Amino acid sequence: MQTLQFLWDGFVIAAQPANLLYCFLGVLWGTVVGILPGLGPMAGMTLLLPLTFKLDPAAAIIMLAGIFYGAMYGGSLTSILVRIPGEAASVITCIDGYEMARQGRAGPALAIAAIGSWIGGVLSVVGLMLFAPPMADAMLKVGPPAEFVLMLMALVVMSFVSSTAPSKTIAMILLGLAVATIGMDPITGFARYTYGNLRLAEGLSFVSIALGLFGVSEILLNLENVADIKAIRPSFRSLWPSRKDWKESTPAIGRGTLIGFIFGLVPGVSHIISTFVSYVVERKLSKHPERFGKGAIAGVAGPETANNATTGSAMIPLLVLGIPAIPATAVLLSALLIHGVQPGPQLLIDHPAVFWGLIASMVIGNVMLLILNLPLVSVFVNILRVPYPYLAPAILLISVIGVYSVNASPLDLWLLTACGVIGYVLRKFDFDVAPLLLAIVLGDRIEMAFRRSLTISDGSYAIFLEGPAVKVLLGGAVFFAVVLGLARLLGYGRDSNGFEKPA
Numbered sequence: 235m236q237t238l239q240f241l242w243d244g245f246v247i248a249a250q251p252a253n254l255l256y257c258f259l260g261v262l263w264g265t266v267v268g269i270l271p272g273l274g275p276m277a278g279m280t281l282l283l284p285l286t287f288k289l290d291p292a293a294a295i296i297m298l299a300g301i302f303y304g305a306m307y308g309g310s311l312t313s314i315l316v317r318i319p320g321e322a323a324s325v326i327t328c329i330d331g332y333e334m335a336r337q338g339r340a341g342p343a344l345a346i347a348a349i350g351s352w353i354g355g356v357l358s359v360v361g362l363m364l365f366a367p368p369m370a371d372a373m374l375k376v377g378p379p380a381e382f383v384l385m386l387m388a389l390v391v392m393s394f395v396s397s398t399a400p401s402k403t404i405a406m407i408l409l410g411l412a413v414a415t416i417g418m419d420p421i422t423g424f425a426r427y428t429y430g431n432l433r434l435a436e437g438l439s440f441v442s443i444a445l446g447l448f449g450v451s452e453i454l455l456n457l458e459n460v461a462d463i464k465a466i467r468p469s470f471r472s473l474w475p476s477r478k479d480w481k482e483s484t485p486a487i488g489r490g491t492l493i494g495f496i497f498g499l500v501p502g503v504s505h506i507i508s509t510f511v512s513y514v515v516e517r518k519l520s521k522h523p524e525r526f527g528k529g530a531i532a533g534v535a536g537p538e539t540a541n542n543a544t545t546g547s548a549m550i551p552l553l554v555l556g557i558p559a560i561p562a563t564a565v566l567l568s569a570l571l572i573h574g575v576q577p578g579p580q581l582l583i584d585h586p587a588v589f590w591g592l593i594a595s596m597v598i599g600n601v602m603l604l605i606l607n608l609p610l611v612s613v614f615v616n617i618l619r620v621p622y623p624y625l626a627p628a629i630l631l632i633s634v635i636g637v638y639s640v641n642a643s644p645l646d647l648w649l650l651t652a653c654g655v656i657g658y659v660l661r662k663f664d665f666d667v668a669p670l671l672l673a674i675v676l677g678d679r680i681e682m683a684f685r686r687s688l689t690i691s692d693g694s695y696a697i698f699l700e701g702p703a704v705k706v707l708l709g710g711a712v713f714f715a716v717v718l719g720l721a722r723l724l725g726y727g728r729d730s731n732g733f734e735k736p737a
Contacts, residue, residue: 240586240590241363241590241593241594243586243587243590244587244589244590244591244592244593244594244595245594245597245598247292247587247590247591247594248296248591248594248595248597248598249594249598252293253292253293253296253591253595254598256289256293256294256296256297256300257296257297257300257595257598257599257602258300258599258602259297259300260296260297260298260299260300260301260302260304260599261300261301261303261304261599261602261603261606262304262606263278263282263300263301263304264278264300264301264302264303264304264305264306264307264308265304265305265307265308265603265606265607266278266308267281267301267305267308268304268305268306268307268308268309268310268311268324269308269309269311269312275301275302275303275304275305275306275562276562276564276565278301278305279298279301279302279562279565279566280565282297282298282301283298283565283568283569286298286569286572286573287572291570291573291574291575291585291587291588292587292588292591292592294569294573295566295569295570295573295575295588295591295592296591296592296595296599298565298566298569299545299549299566299592299595299596299599300595300599300602302545302562302563302566303355303542303545303596303599303600303603304599304603305562306351306355306541306542306544306545307347307348307351307538307541307542307603307607309324309327309541310324310327310331310344310347310351310534310538310541311344312324312632313325313327313328313331313332314327314328314331314332314334314335314340314343314344314347314534315332315335315340315344316332316449316452316625316629317332317448317449317452318445318448318449318629318632318633319444319445319448324509324541325444325448325506325509325668325671325672326509326510326513326533326537326668327347327509327534327537327538328448328668329513329526329527329533329668330343330526330527330528330529330530330531330533330534331343331347331533331534332452333527333528333529334529334531334534336529337529339529339531341474342474342475342476342479342531343531343534344607345474345475345608346475346479346483346531346534346535346538347534347535347538348603348604348607348608349487349604349608350483350486350487350490350534350535350536350538350539350542351538351539351541351542351600351603352542352600352601352603352604353487353491353539354487354490354491354494354538354539354540354541354542354543355542355543355545355546355596355600355603356597356600356601357491357495357543357546358491358494358495358498358542358543358544358545358546358547359545359546359593359596359597359600360546361495361546361547362546362547362549362550362593362596363593365550377687377690377701377703378682378683378684378686378687378690379683379687379690379697379698379700379701379703379704380701380703380704380707381679381683382680382683382684382687382698383698383704383707383708384507384707385507385676385679385680385683386680387707388507388510388511388672388676389407389669389672389673389676389680398664398665398666402664402665402666403666403669405665406660406665406666406667406669406670406673407669407670407672407673408673409670409673410669410670410671410672410673410674410677411673411674411677411680413438413443413670413673413674413677414437414673414674414676414677414678414681415427415677415681416428416434416437416438417434417435417436417437417438418435418436418437420678420681420682420685421682421685431645433641433643433645434645437678438649438674439637439641439643439646439649440671440674440675441636441637441646442637442646442647442649442650442653443649443653443671443674444671445633445636445637445650445653446649446650446651446652446653446654446656446657447653447654447656447657447660447667447670447671448657448667449629449630449633449654450630450633450650450651450653450654450655450657450658451653451654451655451656451657451658451660451661451667453626453629453630453654454654454655454658455658455661455662456626457626475531479531482530482531482532482535483531483532483534483535485519485532486512486516486532486535486536486539487535487536487539489512489515489516489519489536490512490535490536490537490538490539490540490543491539491540491543492543493508493511493512493515493536493540493543494508494512494539494540494541494542494543494544494547495543495544495546495547496508496547497511497540497544497547498543498544498545498546498547498548498550499547499548499550499551506672506675506676507672507676508537508540508541508543508544509537509538509540509541510537510668510672511540512536512537512539512540513526513533513536513537515536516530516532516533516535516536517530517533520532542600545596546596548562548563549563549566549592552566552567552577553577553581553589553592554577554581570588575588633650634647634650637650
């Protein structure tokens with residue numbers, strides 16, 4: 235009863251006209267920066283952080299949190315419509331979301347993405363309210379060894395379930411890990427593979443790589459048969475999910491919520507992993523895995539739900555421990571400290587208005603996000619009515635603006651061009667570029683976790699077999715391997731696209 239009273243007080247705070255306005259501005263701006271390539275939640279929050287200095291602490295955090303989960307959804311729009319990931323976590327949505335758009339089913343994909351994001355976001359907030367205190371002790375046990383094992387597992391899983399042959403997927407993963415080593419050594423600070431270019435000290439721009447490998451390569455592939463590409467003119471009836479779509483999406487949304495919530499709890503592990511894991515789970519559980527990669531709506535529902543479900547659980551390590559679980563929450567940590575609010579176990583006692591006001595505002599903000607985006611599905615789908623000879627230059631222009639806006643570096647534009655050509659060649663030879671991007675995202679974190687673990691253990695590799703968290707993860711890896719082995723023994727093979735099917 236006391237928790238319900240606190241929550242009611244939080245809704246009283248969040249429902250104040252000024253706070254409702256800041257919440258709406260946050261989700262609106264978050265949606266915009268999620269759509270624009272190169273920005274994403276962290277950049278969107280950073281841009282408006284100075285505007286919050288004179289606001290009340292609760293209002294400031296409410297607006298910044300709105301940007302956070304608003305951007306999580308916004309990135310799915312361009313991923314589905316034009317195969318350009320608005321932010322890193324939307325990479326996996328490009329696979330089936332864009333295929334649905336090409337089949338004239340962009341409306342159901344966008345609607346399911348919006349509804350799944352809302353369900354995942356709201357349920358994760360409920361989890362934040364119920365489980366924040368007891369989760370604190372469990373999260374403290376997740377150290378560098380467990381982080382390393384978890385991220386390594388993500389790469390191993392990708393090598394088994396990618397849409398191409400395992401050898402090609404492993405090659406992409408190794409290439410991604412190699413690319414991730416470019417820049418400053420995270421431990422010693424020495425420059426690696428920069429060849430005297432200061433622009434490379436921070437590593438290669440992920441935005442340039444992602445837009446090149448997905449967006450530009452897609453345009454180059456389409457230019458081969460541009461005369462055959464016709465503008466898609468969906469009917470009003472086709473804009474909304476059918477009963478079959480709901481039947482396939484509902485379990486995926488439930489599983490995506492659970493996966494996203496769990497991964498959001500782990501400090502240092504990106505929410506990007508949760509989208510890949512959700513996609514893997516949906517394909518493994520599907521009765522028709524061959525549809526994945528060709529427009530399976532569960533391949534959109536699961537990852538998009540998992541993406542937004544991390545927003546609530548990622549607040550638990552931030553608010554209870556003062557540890558940013560994912561990069562975007564580091565901006566929220568800065569805002570809290572600027573306003574004199576110290577995250578930690580005493581936050582609920584010292585600043586209850588901030589904690590419960592934030593929780594209530596996230597419930598309200600997710601409803602705003604749903605109301606804001608569902609009516610606009612038909613507007614967004616109209617982008618596909620534009621003839622491709624006009625649409626392609628617009629996509630290129632958006633990509634160039636998005637890439638240049640991040641660092642204002644001409645080098646990033648050259649990288650965009652090079653990655654576009656490389657992505658085109660890789661896809662012509664049937665290489666899957668998604669594992670490459672995942673390896674690039676996780677590469678520096680894998681290295682940091684690995685080297686920190688060895689530092690803690692004085693060079694002993696036995697540390698990767700010790701501790702309850704590590705043992706649980708290793709047990710999960712063994713279970714996954716056994717399931718795959720049994721599937722093979724029972725006669726499951728792979729078709730020409732790499733999908734498992736009965737022999």
